[in-house]
Amino acid sequence: MFEAVVIGSSAGGIKALTYVLSALPHEFPLPIIIVQHLHPNSDSYLTKILGAKCGLLVKQADEKETIERGIVYLAPPNYHLLIEEDHTFSLSLEGPVNFARPSVDVLFESALFAYRGKLIGIILTGANHDGAQGVKQIKSAGGYIIVQDPATAEAEAMPRAAIVAASVDKILPLDQIGPYLLQLVNRSQSRRHPFE
């Protein structure tokens, strides 16, 4: 049923992402594509941190790279990350959107076009409103949205804005997001292959 997971996070996001990703097994059946707001000059340290803390392969998304399941892709700092219909990545230097480059809205909107509605979107901690528009769009295309409970977020503006923008499917404390995601994906996969 689902073909990809997209995640947006900002202030406090590195810790939150580590939390979520470390709950997922090595053979997670979907690709996970992440926009974390970073300083433009921070090269690849986020990739290293997350790679060390979780069982999945974590890498920076390359231009034209084909998206594969079981891999965690991070938007490179200072570029927007977009997904093409043929499930490859594009990058863009278009100006900041919601003061951010990469922007969560840009990723979410292109993901929705590429995967139609077959998408899980997750909004974690952050101090701005990036992602709210994308959440709304994913919802209206029939995708599934999980938002971090603002009470458990280091910065609550971003999850709050997402909750206001659309009626999201699930609001969860940080420590439950990973396990819930896994359950949700496993359930939908087994529905698709009833005899496996």
Added chain:
Amino acid sequence: MIEDIETQNIELQLLLQAIYLKYGYDFRNYAKASVKRRILHRLNKDSFANISAMQHKLLYDVNFFETLLLDLSINVTEMFRDPSFYLALRQKVIPVLKHFPFLKIWHAGCSTGEEVYSMAIVLKEEDLYERTQIYATDMNEVALKQAREGIFPINRLKQYTINYQKAGGKESFSDYYAAHYDHAVMDKSLKENILFSDHNLATDGVFGEMNLILCRNVLIYFNRELQNRAIRLFSESLCPTGFLCLGTKESIRLSEDSEHFEDVVKEERIYQKKH
């Protein structure tokens, strides 16, 4: 909603076809996601009912086409963008270029010119400027016009000064421009050997016998096919052992002409054409 997406994709394809047939600009082989974003941005801003309505306007209103052209050519640029690239250029490419009596350099997709003035400064400081001809091209006339003027908003200059220093600059950056209250005018002497002109990588041909070609942050907007075309064009425009520099997130290694190039500084995407 899903149905809308399918319809929209059809409309988008028709729109790009219409632009090509009517105005000759070929966006059909650009990376779709970004083009679609830019078109939808304009659609929302001008409150069109749908892309078809926009296409109608586009066919009958050349002014509207020019607005759209600006939307589609993403002109974001800066001086000494990616300072480590310019540093590598100074260290690995410039010393080789010093052996030539006369140099030709091509900036393809130069946008509003910041990259070209950066190069001119490097060449001045390396005593190469006087024997260099720089060709700076872009498909966007509006950007080229600004490039020719060489006037930049003053509020960007602080960042450019930092970039210049990190890029191995040898002088005081403020020597290269005159500050007026909200803009900076680049020194005239930097422009003497630069020729700005209109050139489209999707539809135009080869530029002869270059020693160095820079095409940074343009190929990310192309699909594989168009990337191949552009790199073929560069390969044919370079003299043997000429250098090709791409943007930090672009690589020659996926292109059909990959084997004609060696890495000079891999991380900085500096390549050299084989003999």
